[in-house]
Amino acid sequence: MPKQKKARRSLVYGSNALVSTLVFLAILVFVALIAQRHPLRVDLTESGEFSLSEQSRKVVESLQEPVTIKAFFATASPQRLKTKDLLETYRYHNKKIRYEFVDPDRRPEVARQYEIRDYGTLVLEGFGRKETVLRADEEAITNALLKLSRKKKKKIYFLTGHGEHSLDEINKVGYSTVKSALEKENYTVEKLNLLQRENVPEDAAVLIVAGPHKPLFPEEVASLEAYVKRGGKVVVFLDPGLDGGLKDFVRSLGIQVGDDMVIDKLSRVFGGSYLMPVVTRYGAHKITEGFNVATFYSEARSVRPVKKPPEGVTVVTLATTSENAWAETDLDRLHRGEASFEEGQDAPGPVPLVVLAAVDTNKLSKSSSTQTAQEKAGREGRDEAGVAHAAETRLPTGYLVVAGDSDFVDNTHFGLSGNGDFFLNTIHFLAEEETLITIEPRKKEGQTLILTQDQARLVFWVPLVLIPALVLAVGLGVYRMRRAQR
Known part of the structure; x- marks a missing residue:
């Protein structure tokens, strides 16, 4: 009889344990399914390191x-x-x-x-x-x-009417590859003839002047200047010997184009001509941030910042050759195949090839407004305190990028090494597509914990002594209770 009672008790306890286990597992599965469908994430870090802004x-x-x-x-x-x-x-x-x-x-x-x-x-x-x-x-x-997700496309305009590279030609010197690459980047590409329009369109994100063979008319140059000074972005490619009538315009914004041609001995290492300088050095700018790919320029001229840029203009060199290059100024000797570096006449390397000028239009407009006000006050013989403060309106920064070669992104060279990437990086920055949202990095600040002597004792005794002793005591109590029930 005692044996039967003991067996019945073991069966009851075993059944209860099995049922409890199954119920517990079912609850775990149910909670896991809910968590999978409706997850909950809690970031307990002070800086929100594991959360989105x-x-x-x-x-x-x-x-x-x-x-x-x-x-x-x-x-x-x-x-x-x-x-x-x-x-x-x-x-x-x-x-x-x-x-x-x-x-x-x-x-x-x-x-x-x-x-x-x-x-x-x-x-x-x-x-x-x-x-x-x-x-x-x-x-x-x-x-x-x-x-x-953005549906509206920004417009990139290419100036026409002066023998620039054609967006429609698929031959070696055409720009059809440039057009296709820009359209893949979600831009709208259009042509612009400033002989038929007075100003650059308001919807122009960037205006590109790609290797003009004939000079622009003064009215066109004035339109470009007005566009930059109201916050526009202009990219100019000027081949050696062809300045498109823009030499004085770019100089007025802090960039000087040289009457020379760059010769680079390093290009022979890459299987190219001496007249195809290679660039592996890039300036500190968002356009070239993390960019470490070589770019090649076919028959390029030097482009460098002026020694003293105008007030409100900041000039940055984006691409520079190695020390092995120089800017040859005797083009007649070069064409006869007799060119060599002549100290004091030719500019030694590194030779800058691409330069960017950031134009603070607010300073320019304020300076212009002050000058106009002073002239007006002088003419009218009265104080200028009543002059309207139109210059207080903040204008966007204008940009001008000048490169000494237009062939480096034609259909032949666009896919060569990093040429196309460098061009697209420039357009993205100018069109404000590089960084639409700026997110400040989270600051991880450590905090010093200072304990008093009593707190230090508490930290030692509670987790290291009292809690383990409590667990041990509970275990002994459960063991004695189960042994007494047998």
Whole structure:
């Protein structure tokens, strides 16, 4: 009889344990399913290190169409896990965002399809377009999403009427490849003839003057100058011996084009001509940030900042040759094949080839307004205190980029090394497509914890002595109770 009672008791306890286990597992599965469908993320860091900024959340939550992100990382890359956490954060805020990791070494065909050159590159696809991100951080990804979802296209104008490169020609010197590349980047490309219009259109994001063979009329130059001074962006490509009547215009904004041709011995190493200088040095600017690819220029002239730029103008050299190059000024000897470096006459390397001028239009307009007011006050013999302060209105910064070669992005050279990338980087910056949203990096600030002697004792005794002793006491109590029930 005692044996039967003991067996019955064991059966009851065993059944209860089994049922309890099954119920517990069922609850775990139920909670996991709820968590999968309705995940909850809580960032307990003070700086919000694992959360998106409010700007990013607004952009992500506004996406109405699916976006796929392909992240090209090596399988063993230490940055892969960090990037996965970031992409998962984006997906948490919008399930229309999907991502996958691709190892370029294991799937080279996919890397070739997306023209991947560096590890850590992200390609975002959606809204019928594609954006490539070279660094996997929140600012770059959010800006790419914003550019994908934006319906309005910015316009890039190309000046015509002076023998510039043609956007329609598919021959070696045509610019059809440039046009196609810009359209793939979601720009609208149009031609502009300033002989038929008085001013540059208001909707122009960038105006490009690509190697004019004939000089512009003074009225056209005045239109370009007015456009820059009201915050416009102009890119000018001037080949050796052909300044297009723009030499004085670019000099007035702090850039000087040389009457020379650059010769580079280093280009022979790459299998090119002495007249094709190679650039591997780039200035400190957003256009060239992280850019480490060589660019080649076919028959280029020197372009350098003037020694003393005008007030309100900041000049930056973007691309420079190596020390092996020089700017040859005796073009007749060069054409006879007798050119050599002559100290005191030729400019030694490094030779600058691409220069950017940032024009603070507010300072220029304020200076002009003050000068006009003074002249007016002098004429009328009265105080100028009543002059209207029209210059108080803030104007955008104008930009002028001058390169000493127009062939480096023609149909022959656009795909050569980093030529096309450098050109597109320049256009993105000028069109304000490089950084649409600026996100400040999170600051990780450490905090010093100072304990009193009593607090230090408490920290020692509670977790290291009292809690383990309590657990041990509870275990002994449970053991004695179960033994007494047998």
